[in-house]
Amino acid sequence: MWFDIAEYQSRLENAQKYMARHELDYLLVFEPELVTYLTGFYTLGYGTSFQCVLVPSSGLPLTVLRKAEQFHFNDTAAWLDKYLLWYDGESAPDVVIRAMAELSVKGRVGFDGASWRATTTIMDRVRGAIRASFIDLGTQLDSLRFIKSQAEIAYMREAGKAVSLMHEAGIRAVSPGATERDLMIATASAGLRGGSDQAEPGPLASGERAYHIHSCFQDRVISHDDLVFLEMCAHKKNYHARCMRTIVVGQHDDRMVDTYRRFVDIQDEALATIRAGVHCSVPDRIVREGVVKTGWVDQYPNKTFYGIGMMFWPNTYEKLEVTHNADFHFEAGMTFHAYISARGLNISESIVITDRGHERLTTFDRGIILK
Structure with a gap:
């Protein structure tokens, strides 16, 4: 990890306070910087491999990553027991749907729709498969990172x-x-x-x-x-x-x-x-x-x-x-x-x-x- 665990706990608490203010049950986070900010997980493979994180309103986040990136997850992540692997041949929409189904996601789900990783292809498929209300937060989640420790x-x-x-x-x-x-x-x-x-x-x-x-x-x-x-x-x-x-x-x-x-x-x-x-x-x-x-x-x-x-x-x-x-x-x-x-x-x-x-x-x- 780049920081001690207390740093990541504070970040997660701030994200969940944001969720409470906006009455969100989950965050679906695509932007690589935000994934790393909330989980610690970092890989050079962000450019070529799809990763995301599901943050519940309470409890630890679920990090979704490509199997090929598991070494880097183990080396950098704060929440090592909460992850879901995907394998080459799976599509990004299918991976997100599988992760959300595993957590039985429902209610109000906010996502960072301005991220270059949050494509309409992914979100159209996810909306069609998951019974939840999806709220496009645009760039709002980036504000979680503006104040530096x-x-x-x-x-x-x-x-x-x-x-x-x-x-x-x-x-x-x-x-x-x-x-x-x-x-x-x-x-x-x-x-x-x-x-x-x-x-x-x-x-x-x-x-x-x-x-x-x-x-x-x-x-x-x-x-x-x-x-x-x-x-x-x-x-x-x-x-x-x-x-x-x-x-x-x-x-x-x-x-x-x-x-x-x-x-x-x-x-x-x-x-x-x-x-x-x-x-x-x-x-x-x-x-x-x-x-x-x-x-x-x-x-x-x-x-x-x-x-x-x-x-x-x-x-x-x-x-x-x-x-x-x-x-x-x-x-x-x-x-x-x-x-x-x-x-x-x-x-x-x-x-x-x-x-x-x-x-x-x-x-x-x-x-x-x-x-």
């Missing part, structure tokens, strides 16, 4: 330390004549040596592609007067931290440098307003209006914060984000990637909200890097 935050701090080492290695590797692949090798190696559990350091680009987020490295050769973008990502037990920085190679444009420094000031001003109880629109407005006032861009439609924590591929963020129309208050224990990204200039941090403010989980120097 101290043990979860500790993993994210470790990931943040690896991120700093990755940036240091990436900056050292940047020079005219080096390739983006060289940077990728340097940053990936530094992350692994620094404790990250993944070898994929995140988006990395130079030249024209450095002006756009989500660029993947290529074999492009870095030249004089290039812009280089590093978004270093690391995780410990799949708890993530990430941090974006901009590097200017060779001769630099004074306006670009001044604007970047202004972006840092704007984000610092926004972060200074954050604490538990503050509405998300307060820092969002500071960032959004501040970026436009620099004149670097005419408008700033980006989100300004989005939730991070435990994430498995293909998910890259938790389903909580700060946009111009977001409506929620920060709570202690929420964790976010706070970022400004505009026309090639990128500055970001991973943070955790506290009662009195916030803590940076990524601590690399915030200045623009000139080489």
